[in-house]
Amino acid sequence: MTATEEHAAPIGFGRMERKEDVRFIRGHGTYVDDVRLPGMLYGAVLRSPYAHARIASIDTGAAEAHPKVRAVITGATLDTLNLAWMPTLSYDTQAVLATDKVRFQGQEVAFVVAEDRYSARDALELIDVTYEPLPAVIDARHALDPGAPVIRDDKEGKTDNHIFDWESGDAAKTDEIFANAEVTVAEDVLYPRVHPAPLETCGAVADFDKITGKLTVWETTQAPHAHRTLIAMVAGLPEQKIRVISPDIGGGFGGKVGIYPGYVCAIVGSIVTGKPVKWVEDRSENLMSTAFARDYHMRGEVAATRDGKILAIRVNVLADHGAFNATAQPTNYPAGFFSVFTGSYDLTAAHCKVTGVYTNKAPGGVAYACSFRITEAAYLVERMVDVLAHELRADPAELRMRNLLRPEQFPYASKTGWEYDSGDYPRTLRLAMDIAGYEELRKEQEAERARGHLMGIGVSFFTEAVGAGPRKHMDILGLGMADGAELRIHPTGKGVLRISVQSQGQGHETTFAQIVAEELGIPPADIEVVHGDTDQTPFGLGTYGSRSTPVSGAATAVVARKVRERARIVAAAMLEVDAADLDWEKGRWFVRGDPDQGKTMTEIALAAHSTVELPDGVEGQLDATCVYNPPNLTYPYGAYICVVDVDPGTGKVSVRRFVAVDDCGVRINPMIVDGQIHGGLADGVGMALMEVISFDPDGNCLGGSFMDYLLPTALECPSWELGATVTPSPHHPIGAKGVGESATVGSPAAVVNAVIDALAPYGVRHADMPLTPAQVWRAIQGRPFRTDLAIS
């Protein structure tokens, strides 16, 4: 369906309306909670009211006696199946249902299966749990204190809350530069705990067929194949009997990568009752128990010359991982890709050290469009550059321009071991400054300040490393991060593409068809994209870390090229010439030097399935498969400028303008790319100004509903002003870099830098997010507070 004539679909890359919209605008999407099976039962989870407590007893008698209850499952039940604990994606363990202790408020304690949603909830009230409260570790900065309560006493020999120490870069060289630097600045920078909060919460429908032994699970998952393998390992079921379906997903943002206890409980519930079981969490459960993001307590230091050449950056991080180390990230990277903290600058040396600790908070850490912790890294370096600008009384845009990597330095080997693939950073920053009218804005700011108005201009420049990743370095729980694609071309020249990644709104059904169209000249409308069903798609690690286009998009281009080469052989047979004598133009092979002699893909497809005689050893048909193992990550980047007005009386921040120039390499569908950026910019405004999950001293979650966890609405968001530069990735088959997380990574610093800039007349150099009216007002008073704890 085309709503407008002027937007005819391209055969290949270009703006094109989305194929998936046809169902969504009619209310005909199929999300997990829309799945209804005959005889289906409903599950609900009983959760801990305490952050840390020993479980003395659980009495499920009254719940079991409820006339509509079919099963009550506790940690003790699971223990008999060896399922009370499950592996996390970081080689730790996590309780499915608590047996010994509860370790965070909202932790799963029991699971009820009943005939309807409401009865399942009613029955939760009938379960009697006796808790013996324990002192809780809430402030991460005290997690390693001698005598701190040991959270993970389930782990043999564990006597503290330490998880890991990890470092990157050259400590000695960095220290030496700091010791001799003309200027050094340091700042404590907190990236507080936030939550991706997709509009659809997490849920599952599990259907175990006792007779065939087949388990089908509809799940809100971004990684259906990885889940299938994990379920096989956890539940001891044969993997070929497990089918994971990730149907339409109402947003993921990294919150739907891991396996949650609710999924496991739904599966056990179905096995126990012999009926399909649906479990869908409510919003409080979502915010309090599923993957949070960030919670990085960072100390950043910059060494520079007096005229503003940045020489070195040193970072120390205390990482709060919650009660179980369940972050979803490549095995060798316990702090994700945080070591990209050198950002977009040409340094002499850099070093970071990260220490991970347990606290009595929900597990998680890698979520919310963070590109494996690059959000934290980009925020830190971009905040620190502004701290340096403050110290040197330099213009933040000029200071960045002075230090940005130059185009001729690419490919660039960073001081912490990354190889940036391509970029022209100064051009992108210049374009953002031109769109914003940077010089005029500074003049306006001066005039506003003279009138006593607080206007701020914030700049950020980010570089991401996405598309994880090369198999030899990157895996999740031992599963290499390569992705498969299969392309079938039917006799009539229409095709079916099966991909290992799935969509939570990114529009894969459209863009992946466009990749095939670009490579084969078959219109996108004629390519059906199948995704999100492990029985129908090849193995791959899923959609997160902006990896779909860099990895699976590459797999798609490669598989289409394989089909094209097969088509060449068939065309040669049809034309009775040597395949080497054929040339390709989009959609057609023709005889070199005789363009009229050619065959279209439609003609070739039919011939490939016909009796046309093919050379010895050539099978018929055109279908092909591919597994793509990326040679390197891709490095999208961008320059953002934010303009804010601050009310000095209330501390309220209004975002007046936001300019974003992104370079994500080749754009498959610019409309979808812009949409991804819009969404990420709203995330940045939200995190910078409103969003935080904090805790009181007892470990009560203070961000457990949308009344407390504030998300930006249309009124807090300005009309985004976008620009683009295109620097293709040299190693990606179509030169694309991925964009899904760019704006979420790059925008918070621009907003915070703008607010701090607005507060310059008060001498403010830093205040932690979120810059709520209370925080801004306190910053004006010279005493910003710690946003991870209850305000004191």
Place this chain on the structure above:
Amino acid sequence: MQITVTVNGTEYTRDVEPRLLLIHFLRDELGLTGSHWGCDTSNCGACVVWLDRTPVKSCTALAAMASGREVATVEGLEKDGQLDPVQQGFVACHGLQCGFCTPGMMMTARWLLDHNPDPSEQEVREAISGQICRCTGYENIVRAVRWASEHGAAEHREPAQHVEAEVTA
């Protein structure tokens, strides 16, 4: 208790629990899963439907309250095989990504255009400010509503039978 509710022009009579929420009635009892549920606190608007031609958050209304009244949902926007301009606008302007907020957004947009056929950008933003979208940053939703306004939303206006004093969405 027995209730009779007209949904998208069809009358349904069902025995329901008095506490049953309208959103669950629509989704679980009638199988109209186009309207979504996204929060516990009436903040997100994924559940917006019309109750007697006024947008309401159906997670915050009881099914019983809809008895004898008319409910309109996203499934009723398309009339005689003809998409509503609001639906077309959302497609044309990429006003949706995951699609979870979309039905609620479109129901509010339809109501806005019925009462203000040519809303300014700010008026559109205010109209949808009780609803959350996590994907689009709102930009293209605003453009979609403006698109619908420019492409015949006014002609699709149905005569207002009740003029409500308050909008709860």
